[in-house]
Amino acid sequence: METDTIFAVSSGAGKAGVAVVRVSGPASARSVERLAGSVPPARVASVRSIRGRNGEAIDKGLVLWMPGPASFTGEDCVEFHVHGGRAVVAGLIEALSGFHGLRAAEAGEFARRAFANGKLDLTEVEGLADLIDAETEAQRRQALRQLEGRAGRVFDTWRERLIGILALCEAGIDFADEDDVPAGVSGQVGPAIADLCAEMARELADGGRGEMIRDGVTVVIAGEPNVGKSSLINALARRDVAIVSELPGTTRDAIAVRLDLAGVPVTVVDTAGIRETADAIETEGVRRARDHAARADLVLWLVERGTEQNGDLAVGGSEAWFVETKVDVRGGEAGLLTDDRFGISAKTGSGIAALIEALATWIGDRVGSGTDSLITRARHRTETMTALAALERAGRLDYVADGDLVAEELRAAANALGRITGRIDVEDVLDAIFGQFCIGK
Ligand code: GDP
Numbered sequence: 001m002e003t004d005t006i007f008a009v010s011s012g013a014g015k016a017g018v019a020v021v022r023v024s025g026p027a028s029a030r031s032v033e034r035l036a037g038s039v040p041p042a043r044v045a046s047v048r049s050i051r052g053r054n055g056e057a058i059d060k061g062l063v064l065w066m067p068g069p070a071s072f073t074g075e076d077c078v079e080f081h082v083h084g085g086r087a088v089v090a091g092l093i094e095a096l097s098g099f100h101g102l103r104a105a106e107a108g109e110f111a112r113r114a115f116a117n118g119k120l121d122l123t124e125v126e127g128l129a130d131l132i133d134a135e136t137e138a139q140r141r142q143a144l145r146q147l148e149g150r151a152g153r154v155f156d157t158w159r160e161r162l163i164g165i166l167a168l169c170e171a172g173i174d175f176a177d178e179d180d181v182p183a184g185v186s187g188q189v190g191p192a193i194a195d196l197c198a199e200m201a202r203e204l205a206d207g208g209r210g211e212m213i214r215d216g217v218t219v220v221i222a223g224e225p226n227v228g229k230s231s232l233i234n235a236l237a238r239r240d241v242a243i244v245s246e247l248p249g250t251t252r253d254a255i256a257v258r259l260d261l262a263g264v265p266v267t268v269v270d271t272a273g274i275r276e277t278a279d280a281i282e283t284e285g286v287r288r289a290r291d292h293a294a295r296a297d298l299v300l301w302l303v304e305r306g307t308e309q310n311g312d313l314a315v316g317g318s319e320a321w322f323v324e325t326k327v328d329v330r331g332g333e334a335g336l337l338t339d340d341r342f343g344i345s346a347k348t349g350s351g352i353a354a355l356i357e358a359l360a361t362w363i364g365d366r367v368g369s370g371t372d373s374l375i376t377r378a379r380h381r382t383e384t385m386t387a388l389a390a391l392e393r394a395g396r397l398d399y400v401a402d403g404d405l406v407a408e409e410l411r412a413a414a415n416a417l418g419r420i421t422g423r424i425d426v427e428d429v430l431d432a433i434f435g436q437f438c439i440g441k
Helices: 028-036 086-097 108-115 122-132 137-147 150-174 180-204 209-215 229-238 281-296 350-367 378-396 403-421 425-436
Strands: 005-009 016-024 046-051 057-065 075-082 101-103 218-224 243-245 257-261 264-270 299-302 319-325 335-338 342-343
Touching: 005 028, 005 086, 016 028, 016 086, 016 108, 028 046, 028 057, 028 086, 057 086, 057 299, 075 086, 075 264, 086 101, 108 122, 108 425, 122 137, 122 150, 122 403, 122 425, 137 150, 137 209, 137 264, 150 180, 150 378, 209 350, 218 229, 218 281, 218 350, 229 257, 229 264, 229 299, 229 319, 229 342, 229 350, 257 350, 281 425, 299 350, 335 350, 342 350, 342 403, 378 403
Parallel strands: 005 101, 218 264, 218 299, 299 319, 319 342
Antiparallel strands: 005 016, 016 075, 046 057, 057 075, 257 264, 335 342
16 A cells, blocks of 8 residues: 655745745655656756646746655655745645645654654654754754754664673573683673663763753742732843743743743743732642742742741742842842842842843853753653663673573663664654644654
């Protein structure tokens, strides 16, 4: 049975100068022949009239013919670069839908075919998704590195080394009755396991840098009612150098703005407004504020100078800074006071720049500079930890007496690493990974 040929608009929605419609699958050649008169030379942009089924021109545009397997999906692909008007795109899509064997692509289906055809491993697919979502420079750099296969190669190399160690062990098991082999084999297995363990542990001890760049950081503004929480978030939001986007889905009980600090997306959440209503709701409000604070990477605990500094919300594992507010009326200095204490006035703006700078430094310290993190997602971390745990168990066993057990642990470790790149057994995560893409990717 022939695979379906899929098509989709791969450029963004809405009108634009140019729209790109992408087709992938065995009927690509047939569709380009019908629409553009003939199949253009491979990998050369050709200007063609693009005609619908009744022969009427839909538009004049560029046609790119990319025969498989040297294409993004590994299949025959064609791209139509047409004028990005709604009617042009609709006309082209309508013409493609009319061809036998062609259908509209599902979200992430081009990438899924690229994965299925061995063009991208799973970490590269994830890098691609991250690159499309990247909002900051650090995110873009990290995503591109991953898309280029740097992470995948490390995981694959680890896995190959594990398989090598496994082969040594199996040789040991096979030759266990003979005198000469086991000594040599067990002499190599131990150090090889120890080396690999050390490398994995080193990558895991990265302070969560990669995930921090990818997922961003949450800073929660907390404190008593009227202390100046909303005013601070407004003051932060007015620094348009810092703002990168409005946050969708912000709830009524918490207002958030998104800042780009040191290349990391920072979500600043204001818990103001949740304690202003009737008493019955107040308890719930406090609970939510605690919740937010407990999940934050950093809590800014706002206090008015001279008032009781009740920092109980700040506890719960999160780091907290104290910010004295309203220095214009309450007195005291603005700016950095001590390591974790600031003075600000949202009204005059004094101390705000120092606070932003300290936040950027704090984040910069956490994400480091220049050193790339191998691990960028919880999925990678979990599997790497599984692999390391199995490997450490193997390392504690006797390779000669317990050869079978060692081999079993090594296989478990290799499987965990194989799941990261998608070399093995990943059906369960594929839908989640490809589902993050938009249609047309
Ligand atoms: P929240 O309840 O903690 O969000 O506090 P708000 O931001 O709503 O501020 C409470 C009141 O304090 C408002 O009347 C603000 O105008 C005032 N306020 C906030 N920040 C400052 C400041 O830096 N200086 C002065 N003078 N007033 C402020």
